[in-house]
Amino acid sequence: MKxxxxxxxxxxxxxxxxxxxxxxxxxxxxxxxxxxxxxxxxSMIHIHARDSKGLPTYHKEIYAKIISGIREKRPDLIxxxxxxxxxxxxxxxxSDVLQLEGDLKPDMASLTLSxxxxxxxxxxxxxxxxxxxxxxxxxxxxxxxxEVFDMGMVNYAKYLIKKGLIDPPYYFNILLGNIASAQSxxxxxxxxxxxxxxxxxxxxxxxxxxxxxMNGLGVIFADGVRVGLEDNIWLSKEENKLATNSxxxxxxxxxxxxxxxxxxxxxxxxxxxxxxx
Amino acid sequence: MKxxxxxxxxxxxxxxxxxxxxxxxxxxxxxxxxxxxxxxxxSMIHIHARDSKGLPTYHKEIYAKIISGIREKRPDLIxxxxxxxxxxxxxxxxSDVLQLEGDLKPDMASLTLSxxxxxxxxxxxxxxxxxxxxxxxxxxxxxxxxEVFDMGMVNYAKYLIKKGLIDPPYYFNILLGNIASAQSxxxxxxxxxxxxxxxxxxxxxxxxxxxxxMNGLGVIFADGVRVGLEDNIWLSKEENKLATNSxxxxxxxxxxxxxxxxxxxxxxxxxxxxxxx
Numbered sequence: 001m002k003x004x005x006x007x008x009x010x011x012x013x014x015x016x017x018x019x020x021x022x023x024x025x026x027x028x029x030x031x032x033x034x035x036x037x038x039x040x041x042x043s044m045i046h047i048h049a050r051d052s053k054g055l056p057t058y059h060k061e062i063y064a065k066i067i068s069g070i071r072e073k074r075p076d077l078i079x080x081x082x083x084x085x086x087x088x089x090x091x092x093x094x095s096d097v098l099q100l101e102g103d104l105k106p107d108m109a110s111l112t113l114s115x116x117x118x119x120x121x122x123x124x125x126x127x128x129x130x131x132x133x134x135x136x137x138x139x140x141x142x143x144x145x146x147e148v149f150d151m152g153m154v155n156y157a158k159y160l161i162k163k164g165l166i167d168p169p170y171y172f173n174i175l176l177g178n179i180a181s182a183q184s185x186x187x188x189x190x191x192x193x194x195x196x197x198x199x200x201x202x203x204x205x206x207x208x209x210x211x212x213x214m215n216g217l218g219v220i221f222a223d224g225v226r227v228g229l230e231d232n233i234w235l236s237k238e239e240n241k242l243a244t245n246s247x248x249x250x251x252x253x254x255x256x257x258x259x260x261x262x263x264x265x266x267x268x269x270x271x272x273x274x275x276x277x
Numbered sequence: 278m279k280x281x282x283x284x285x286x287x288x289x290x291x292x293x294x295x296x297x298x299x300x301x302x303x304x305x306x307x308x309x310x311x312x313x314x315x316x317x318x319x320s321m322i323h324i325h326a327r328d329s330k331g332l333p334t335y336h337k338e339i340y341a342k343i344i345s346g347i348r349e350k351r352p353d354l355i356x357x358x359x360x361x362x363x364x365x366x367x368x369x370x371x372s373d374v375l376q377l378e379g380d381l382k383p384d385m386a387s388l389t390l391s392x393x394x395x396x397x398x399x400x401x402x403x404x405x406x407x408x409x410x411x412x413x414x415x416x417x418x419x420x421x422x423x424e425v426f427d428m429g430m431v432n433y434a435k436y437l438i439k440k441g442l443i444d445p446p447y448y449f450n451i452l453l454g455n456i457a458s459a460q461s462x463x464x465x466x467x468x469x470x471x472x473x474x475x476x477x478x479x480x481x482x483x484x485x486x487x488x489x490x491m492n493g494l495g496v497i498f499a500d501g502v503r504v505g506l507e508d509n510i511w512l513s514k515e516e517n518k519l520a521t522n523s524x525x526x527x528x529x530x531x532x533x534x535x536x537x538x539x540x541x542x543x544x545x546x547x548x549x550x551x552x553x554x
Contacts, residue, residue, distance in 0.1 A: 114393060114394040115393055115394050115401065116392055117402070117404050118404075119404065121403055121405075122404070123392070125394070125399070126394065126398060126399040127398065127457070150428050150459075151459045152457045152458035152459050156456060179436060180392075180433040181432075182429055183428070188428055188468065191468055
């Protein structure tokens with residue numbers, strides 16, 4: 001069995017301390033969660049930065065603090081920076097983190113493959129913006145994390161491949177269960193997984209309550225899973241139990257153990273994705 | 278076999294006279310195409326207005342000219358007005374056509390169920406905008422034409438149903454083949470059709486070259502098809518043959534005849550959808 005890639009998304013843009021006290025917001029909190037979860041088996045880290053008020057920010061200086069704090073202890077981990085445009089629509093803002101250099105440069109950065117609606121608002125990623133971000137990543141040697149929320153985003157990835165804007169192997173993150181995107185069903189997951197281009201490495205997650213099931217499906221049928229409080233704050237909503245990032249990673253590890261699936265180390269994932277050591 | 282609903286989309290927002298001389302732009306041209314195509318069997322008419330320069334416009338005065346011209350000859354036809362926000366983002370603009378009253382009021386209006394990317398640009402339909410448009414339509418007694426480009430938009434329709442914002446029977450238009458949405462494959466069409474809520478009446482089309490195949494699939498498996506130059510300007514791209522709206526409707530009629538499927542009259546569709554006679 002191929003080794004499982006565990007991609008941790010510890011923070012995201014939405015959860016606040018009011019929503020869950022377990023959400024890491026301050027760089028030091030994020031670094032602490034990341035180091036603990038990676039000691040358990042997380043190899044890729046999808047980070048979002050927050051400002052001193054706890055609000056999402058695009059400023060590369062805050063990303064730099066998080067990245068240097070992680071790399072001081074674990075230079076092997078694969079760091080994926082968010083380029084989300086939900087709160088910052090301009091290219092200059094979204095690509096700020098791509099300007100970090102040397103030891104601070106992220107290994108990868110998120111590239112959402114279309115515009116979509118979340119529960120409260122639209123997330124606009126125009127064709128031009130996607131292509132500009134892809135070009136900038138290619139120029140900087142930062143590998144895109146291709147974010148797919150619905151069928152058509154896979155098709156758009158194929159279009160970017162045809163245009164030479166992204167290079168193999170393609171790392172896809174399939175996020176199911178958003179209100180206006182594909183749902184966490186076996187049919188939808190199956191159709192999306194089966195439509196990926198050759199040379200794809202794919203990670204699966206469910207948003208909210210379906211994170212557990214989609215992580216389970218990912219352990220069985222995908223190269224990896226994405227897990228963390230960005231996508232789901234509950235360990236058990238029925239029992240009103242909030243999760244920590246460690247709880248969620250632990251659950252994935254238990255599923256993998258129960259299915260006898262080994263966990264990939266960060267260096268093994270680097271090799272698989274063709275990233276520098 | 279249930280009678281087939283033919284929904285004609287004669288104009289759209291993109292084609293110009295430079296792209297195809299057959300595109301009806303001026304109200305008189307649109308009226309002429311509509312009357313001819315409805316004499317062949319089109320019962321629903323999805324209209325977009327253009328200004329005197331041929332550019333898309335939201336102004337209800339131009340919609341009024343088209344609607345009165347059609348109704349003078351064919352008051353039975355079901356008229357669906359576009360509320361597209363691709364060029365006009367404000368609610369006041371998008372809902373302008375919903376303010377027409379009496380004999381000028383459209384029977385239905387388009388409601389696209391999420392934000393999405395087309396080839397050149399994003400089409401932003403935020404959750405707030407969708408809900409505002411749905412409320413306005415409900416208040417005015419205008420039935421929504423639910424536009425679905427990808428899986429998740431069906432889920433959002435279910436959310437609107439739960440919120441009481443749209444009423445049965447639900448009229449869905451499934452448009453496949455957009456660059457960043459679901460493609461014109463049997464799997465994707467099948468999954469979307471099978472995920473529709475109960476009490477749905479569904480029409481199918483493919484954008485561009487796949488219009489023919491998706492119309493064929495619609496004749497076999499759906500309640501209706503959408504057809505017209507808005508979605509596809511070619512009769513045969515290989516032979517470099519541009520289509521007219523009549524050509525495209527004729528092709529649907531031939532497919533239906535060959536499969537022995539009868540065509541629904543406008544009054545039969547009115548009854549099916551619960552629209553006033």
